Amino acid sequence: MLFDLLTKEEGVIDDQTRSLRFDIGLLANRLVGATDWLLQSFDASDGDDLPSIGYFGASTGAAAALVAAAKKAGDVKAVVSRGGRPDLAGEYLDQVRAPTLLLVGGNDEQVIGLNQKAYDKLALLKNDEKKLTIIPGATHLFEEPGKLEQVAELAGGWFSCFLRHQRLTEGEKVDSQA
Numbered sequence: 414m415l416f417d418l419l420t421k422e423e424g425v426i427d428d429q430t431r432s433l434r435f436d437i438g439l440l441a442n443r444l445v446g447a448t449d450w451l452l453q454s455f456d457a458s459d460g461d462d463l464p465s466i467g468y469f470g471a472s473t474g475a476a477a478a479l480v481a482a483a484k485k486a487g488d489v490k491a492v493v494s495r496g497g498r499p500d501l502a503g504e505y506l507d508q509v510r511a512p513t514l515l516l517v518g519g520n521d522e523q524v525i526g527l528n529q530k531a532y533d534k535l536a537l538l539k540n541d542e543k544k545l546t547i548i549p550g551a552t553h554l555f556e557e558p559g560k561l562e563q564v565a566e567l568a569g570g571w572f573s574c575f576l577r578h579q580r581l582t583e584g585e586k587v588d589s590q591a
Contacts, residue, residue, distance in 0.1 A: 414447075437502065441477040465490050466490060473498050475494035475502075482511040490575050493513075498524070512538065512543065518560070
């Protein structure tokens, strides 16, 4: 699902002031609300499995995704940040439990440094649960040919790895040799 975290009216204001896109608390709370709505729409008593939830955020939306992931630690299983500003998640970074992939363009030097600092603050994650990947030749928006495709491939792999259902489906067996 794709969520626009600002209303149309707020989008008009933000286009002029560029202030609401930096209101990480507002954006994160809206994402938490959307997550709660999604989870409530599944009725476990009917046998519906709760969905595996992952967040994909770009720019300041990445900070909002990390804050929301910290607030919804039991529900959010993975986060991907593309050209993001995870540093804006501030004090929430050390509360994130969802495996987190930070993708940054190699030509986006300032954002590389901000992502490295944020990566270092993801204290609850093991080394195989957090990764900072720099995509050579990409700028902040990944507009260069093939760069968004690289982002999609890396994000898809991350989500495939960490959004697997925990329960075995009918017919699956546990590998007894493991």
